[in-house]
Amino acid sequence: MFADRAKIFIRSGKGGDGHCSFRRELYVPNGGPDGGDGGKGGDLIFEIDEGLNTLVDFRHKRKYAASDGEEGGKRRCHGKDGKDLVLKVPEGTVLKESRTGKVIADMSGDNRRQIVLKGGRGGLGNQHFATSTMQVPKYAQPGQPAMELEVNLELKVIADVGLIGFPNVGKSTLLSRVTNADPKIANYHFTTLNPNLGVVDLEGAKGFVMADIPGLIEGASEGVGLGHEFLRHIERTKMMIHVVDAAGTEGRDPVDDIYKINAELTAYNPEIAKRPQVIAANKTDLIYSEDEDPVDRLRAEFEPKGMKVFPISGVSGQGISELLYYVSGQLQNMDVKPVVFEQEYFPEDELIYEDLPYTVEKEGELYVVEGPKIEKMLGYTNLDSEKGFAFFQKFLKDSGILKDLEQAGIQEGETVKMYGLQFDYYK
Numbered sequence: 001m002f003a004d005r006a007k008i009f010i011r012s013g014k015g016g017d018g019h020c021s022f023r024r025e026l027y028v029p030n031g032g033p034d035g036g037d038g039g040k041g042g043d044l045i046f047e048i049d050e051g052l053n054t055l056v057d058f059r060h061k062r063k064y065a066a067s068d069g070e071e072g073g074k075r076r077c078h079g080k081d082g083k084d085l086v087l088k089v090p091e092g093t094v095l096k097e098s099r100t101g102k103v104i105a106d107m108s109g110d111n112r113r114q115i116v117l118k119g120g121r122g123g124l125g126n127q128h129f130a131t132s133t134m135q136v137p138k139y140a141q142p143g144q145p146a147m148e149l150e151v152n153l154e155l156k157v158i159a160d161v162g163l164i165g166f167p168n169v170g171k172s173t174l175l176s177r178v179t180n181a182d183p184k185i186a187n188y189h190f191t192t193l194n195p196n197l198g199v200v201d202l203e204g205a206k207g208f209v210m211a212d213i214p215g216l217i218e219g220a221s222e223g224v225g226l227g228h229e230f231l232r233h234i235e236r237t238k239m240m241i242h243v244v245d246a247a248g249t250e251g252r253d254p255v256d257d258i259y260k261i262n263a264e265l266t267a268y269n270p271e272i273a274k275r276p277q278v279i280a281a282n283k284t285d286l287i288y289s290e291d292e293d294p295v296d297r298l299r300a301e302f303e304p305k306g307m308k309v310f311p312i313s314g315v316s317g318q319g320i321s322e323l324l325y326y327v328s329g330q331l332q333n334m335d336v337k338p339v340v341f342e343q344e345y346f347p348e349d350e351l352i353y354e355d356l357p358y359t360v361e362k363e364g365e366l367y368v369v370e371g372p373k374i375e376k377m378l379g380y381t382n383l384d385s386e387k388g389f390a391f392f393q394k395f396l397k398d399s400g401i402l403k404d405l406e407q408a409g410i411q412e413g414e415t416v417k418m419y420g421l422q423f424d425y426y427k
Contacts, residue, residue, distance in 0.1 A: 004155040004233075006058035007098060013041025013082030015120030015143025016069035018128075018357075022136070023075075033136070035126040036073045038143045041119030042066030042082035046095065046105060048112045049088035055153050066117075069143055072125045082119055092158045092236070094341055098150040102345035108158055108236075109340050116151075117347055120144030123357070129372060139357040139371045147347055159197055159211035160331055162237035164265075166257050169245045170282040172196070173314035175212040178324060205328045211237070235269065236339040239276045239330060241323070246281035246294045246311065254281065254294060255301050276330060279309045280323055360404040366417045367410050367425070369401060374418050 016038025023031020044066050067082035095104040095116065105114045123141035130137055163171040175198050201207045213233045234240065242261070244254035258279065265273040279302055281295045295311045303309060308326065312319035358371030396402045405416065410425050 004055060006055045006153045007062070007150065008058050008153065009063045009148065009150050010044050010087075010117060011063075011065040011148040012044045012117035012146050013066040013119040014068040014146040015039070015041045015122040016071045016079035016082075017143045018123035018125040018140035019072035019074065019077075019079075020126040020138060020140040021074040033126040033130050034074060034076050035140050036075070036077040036079065037125050037128075038072045038122030038141075039069030039079035039081040040122050041069045041143065041146060042084045043115045043119050044117040044147075045084055045086045045113060045115050046093075046107055047086050047088055047114075048091045048093075048107050050091070052088060052090040054090065055093065055155050058153060065146075066119060068146070069119065069122050071143075072122070072140070076125065076127060079122060081122075084119075089153065090155055092156050094154045094156055096152045096154065097345045098152050100345065101152075103341045103343055104149075104151060104345045104347065105343060106341040111340070117147040117149065120146055129357075137370075138361070139359045141357045141372070149347060156235055157197060157211050157213065157233040158209070158236050160208040160238050161200075161210045161327060162234040162240045163210065163212045163243055164234065164240050164261060165243035166245075166252065166261070168250060169243045169257075170314040171212045171243045174243060174280065174282065174312070174320070175210060177314055177317060178210070178320060200324055200328075202324060202328055205325055206332060208328060208331055210241075234265075234272060237275065238334055239278070239327065241280050241327065242277050242307070243280045243282050244298070245283050246298065247283040248294065254298060258298075258302065276334075277307050278323070278327060278330070279307050281309055281311045282314055284311045284313050284318065358399075358401065360401065360408050362408055366415050366422075367405055367408060369405070369416060369418045 018038050019035035021033070021035045023034045025031060044064065064085060064087060066085040069082045070079035072079045089107055091108050093107045095107070096102060097104055105111065105116055107114070121144040123143045126137045126140045128141075129139065163175060165171055175196060178198070178200050196212045198210050198212075199207055200210050211233065242258055244257050245252060246254055248254065262273055262277075279298060281298055284295065295309065299309045310319055310323040310326070312323055314320075358369060358374050360367065360369050362368070405425065410416070412426050414425050416423055416425050
């Protein structure tokens, strides 16, 4: 089964917590702090695997998580780092944040391997928090939290040239004749359900990669039929061969078909519609009308607009060589870099936050709150100003300190001490 989309949940590893302990040795009854640091959490990494061409594996398993870092230990022992998790994807896979649709990574071109979610840093042990005023720190830093995301994976076929056109105009036949691809062909609407890639080799000219992409119908830009599946795959192509049934064997008007499909391309993405096109007027071996030649009609309509028309027969091979050499020449003259989708969503900026430790303890009549979080906050807050004091109150609530004080049993009017600051508690 071919699968070109999947939705998965990914998570990096949590950093291990720092350890809180003190040296206890013979003849050293009051040793200093010796709690070790926690290990770093594992990274969540995406990597291109040349042997893959579908996302089918991600349909069976939806949740992926790297390992957490281990907690630090006594005697300054460092916790073990969590193991990274590497997810292998086919080239051309685009990762998008599922809620916003913003691009996180485009696994194509030079981007063969990318760390998408970094593991949390390990927390510092209490050995790091000893100061001249606090020689017995009873707190250690928690490990940084894991980062987690729900992402959409989309496989966008990488090809120089895309074959576009309505179903049953002969795209698969053309591809099978000119490349090493072996598409399944049958006379049904939406015959090609999967993108087929093939390499066109030309004697004396540079070859190129051609993709036959699922057939298009009106309303495709709104998701009707196979619309979005079709349109997703032509976003990277530099040029398009618009295949039409010149003989009108199914009662379709080839001129009308080209206008309809280009209208769908414009509705989906105007930039795609502006890319160069060449028209392959297929099934010329079935033209029996003695009236107006449909190929001449196509030329009169579209060549003034810059779309060259080539009469071909996918069955007999007539005219195909001229078409391919023309396309190769056009590609050589293009100064077009491969389409790579720029990163729009940066998980570190969106998800990361700092979590410094603190302790709440009752000592006699006082409730003592200490720790780097408090020291840091008091260092940049002017409590003498009304605005600064309002910020201080909000900090106590948002950081969970008020909740911890209430759990410790504080009552209205009792005193809280934070280093050199003392205040009475009131709700």
